Amino acid sequence: MSNMNEQMAAKYKNNFLKEIEEQAEMGDWVKMCMQCGVCSGSCPTNFHAGWDHPPQEIFMMIRAGKREEVLTSNSMWQCTSCYNCYVRCPRKVPITHIMHGIAEYAYRLGLAPKMQPSLHLSQTFWNNATKHGRVNEVQLTQSLYFKDGIGAGIKKAMEMKDVALGLVKAKRLNIMEALGGGHKCKDVDGIHKMLAKAKELEAKRKAGKAAGA
Amino acid sequence: MARKEYAFYPGCSSQKGASASNYLTSVESMCKTLDIKITEIPDWNCCGASISYAEAGELPRHAMNARNFALAESNLPGQDIVATCAACWLGARESKERLEHNDRLMADTQEALKEAGLNIKTIPEIKHMVEVLIEDLGYDELKKPVKKPLNGMKFAGYVGCQTNRPFGIHGESFENPVYLDKLIETVGGEATPYDQKVTCCGGALAFSEPDKAQAQIKDIIEAAYDSGAEMLVTPCPLCQANTEVYQGQINKKYGTKFQMPVLYYSQLMTLAYGGSAKEAGLDGNVIRARKLEEFAGK
Numbered sequence: 001m002s003n004m005n006e007q008m009a010a011k012y013k014n015n016f017l018k019e020i021e022e023q024a025e026m027g028d029w030v031k032m033c034m035q036c037g038v039c040s041g042s043c044p045t046n047f048h049a050g051w052d053h054p055p056q057e058i059f060m061m062i063r064a065g066k067r068e069e070v071l072t073s074n075s076m077w078q079c080t081s082c083y084n085c086y087v088r089c090p091r092k093v094p095i096t097h098i099m100h101g102i103a104e105y106a107y108r109l110g111l112a113p114k115m116q117p118s119l120h121l122s123q124t125f126w127n128n129a130t131k132h133g134r135v136n137e138v139q140l141t142q143s144l145y146f147k148d149g150i151g152a153g154i155k156k157a158m159e160m161k162d163v164a165l166g167l168v169k170a171k172r173l174n175i176m177e178a179l180g181g182g183h184k185c186k187d188v189d190g191i192h193k194m195l196a197k198a199k200e201l202e203a204k205r206k207a208g209k210a211a212g213a
Numbered sequence: 214m215a216r217k218e219y220a221f222y223p224g225c226s227s228q229k230g231a232s233a234s235n236y237l238t239s240v241e242s243m244c245k246t247l248d249i250k251i252t253e254i255p256d257w258n259c260c261g262a263s264i265s266y267a268e269a270g271e272l273p274r275h276a277m278n279a280r281n282f283a284l285a286e287s288n289l290p291g292q293d294i295v296a297t298c299a300a301c302w303l304g305a306r307e308s309k310e311r312l313e314h315n316d317r318l319m320a321d322t323q324e325a326l327k328e329a330g331l332n333i334k335t336i337p338e339i340k341h342m343v344e345v346l347i348e349d350l351g352y353d354e355l356k357k358p359v360k361k362p363l364n365g366m367k368f369a370g371y372v373g374c375q376t377n378r379p380f381g382i383h384g385e386s387f388e389n390p391v392y393l394d395k396l397i398e399t400v401g402g403e404a405t406p407y408d409q410k411v412t413c414c415g416g417a418l419a420f421s422e423p424d425k426a427q428a429q430i431k432d433i434i435e436a437a438y439d440s441g442a443e444m445l446v447t448p449c450p451l452c453q454a455n456t457e458v459y460q461g462q463i464n465k466k467y468g469t470k471f472q473m474p475v476l477y478y479s480q481l482m483t484l485a486y487g488g489s490a491k492e493a494g495l496d497g498n499v500i501r502a503r504k505l506e507e508f509a510g511k
Contacts, residue, residue, distance in 0.1 A: 104270060129261065144421070174231065191258060
């Protein structure tokens with residue numbers, strides 16, 4: 001267990017619901033779930049294999065204190081952010097945000113599944129977007145293809161070459177971005193300072209809540 | 214002076230050489246005809262999109278959007294922000310809502326913004342381009358400049374997720390929004406009865422979970438053919454790319470023969486307003502819309 005995970009488990013001993021309420025974005029809404037299951041029936045990825053627990057199960061498991069099982073689950077990482085569950089929930093529970101929030105918390109504690117592809121995408125996307133303030137689509141794609149090493153990356157790139165060529169022909173893929181060209185913000189320095197401060201303040205706010213737990 | 218002016222937030226994918234650059238081309242042509250002035254927010258940054266949730270956390274995501282609010286407010290005072298990308302619009306609207314309803318988040322955001330020499334007084338209104346068209350102008354105004362109605366052409370209006378949920382276009386239902394059908398009809402096209410109009414294309418998971426996303430895209434395209442449509446129309450850059458560029462892979466995987474062009478509403482409008490294929494960005498379609506290219510040349 002990571003250090004932070006141990007600390008949080010000890011702080012919120014036997015009260016996992018409170019832990020989620022205080023530490024996960026929008027987590028204070030979990031208790032509003034009435035277990036109707038509309039969210040699960042509305043989820044486009046629920047109909048594919050590999051889904052451990054649909055949202056209403058996750059919410060009940062939180063209340064039942066199944067900390068390890070929830071935080072190591074791959075369920076939250078299946079979210080496509082389509083907001084179907086969100087708009088259909090009869091209790092107006094912001095399910096999409098809660099799923100993101102629990103995923104983020106699991107990741108922060110070091111409990112997210114290793115090599116989870118959508119977690120990897122989240123890391124890669126944010127780091128790419130914030131490096132120069134705007135997304136470099138070519139470098140983003142490259143780092144996604146090569147996440148499992150050079151060999152797998154080349155194979156993936158070959159599989160995708162028709163897609164890429166089509167986009168190049170349509171002038172929707174700029175090869176120069178691979179070499180660090182492309183679009184950037186002017187005040188990158190300001191953006192980095194702003195984000196460092198935001199990260200610091202968020203950590204402080206969450207630590208403050210845990211201290212009061 | 215133009216009849217409407219907005220602080221424009223084009224978003225990363227709309228930039229020159231990026232995956233939705235032809236969206237921007239057609240939006241610029243469309244706005245010119247409609248006498249809408251869009252001025253780019255100076256030095257705008259990425260909204261973070263939905264997928265950054267794990268790495269970004271909450272406050273850094275809001276700070277990114279807040280920086281755009283502050284830049285718009287100080288450089289283009291009094292103007293609403295308009296975004297063309299569904300994710301940009303959603304990300305910005307979410308941050309606005311969250312900051313306006315949570316004093317602590319707002320105070321923390323202001324402190325972060327100070328590091329970049331910025332601050333927020335009032336967050337501007339944030340609109341999607343479709344809202345500008347429908348709410349600020351209205352269908353009647355959109356119809357007036359139509360010179361070449363798209364008579365006899367059949368389109369499936371694929372609304373997708375993020376212009377529809379959770380905020381949506383005012384007065385529309387989440388399950389069966391009709392604004393896109395109405396836009397198609399406004400420019401003389403036929404909107405086919407299409408039952409997958411709000412199905413998710415997989416969004417960012419088209420990258421990370423391609424099999425799952427492509428299974429959904431297959432349903433979306435198949436239903437468009439079943440409805441009798443010749444082309445798909447969408448208001449979202451990611452919906453456009455996902456439903457267009459993976460058709461070849463889906464054909465290989467499922468033995469289908471999909472070859473359906475996927476257009477932006479703004480491309481249809483530009484053409485109906487008499488614009489050329491180039492002004493409508495038709496050269497940016499990977500699956501060429503031959504019928505529209507011929508139409509534009511007439």
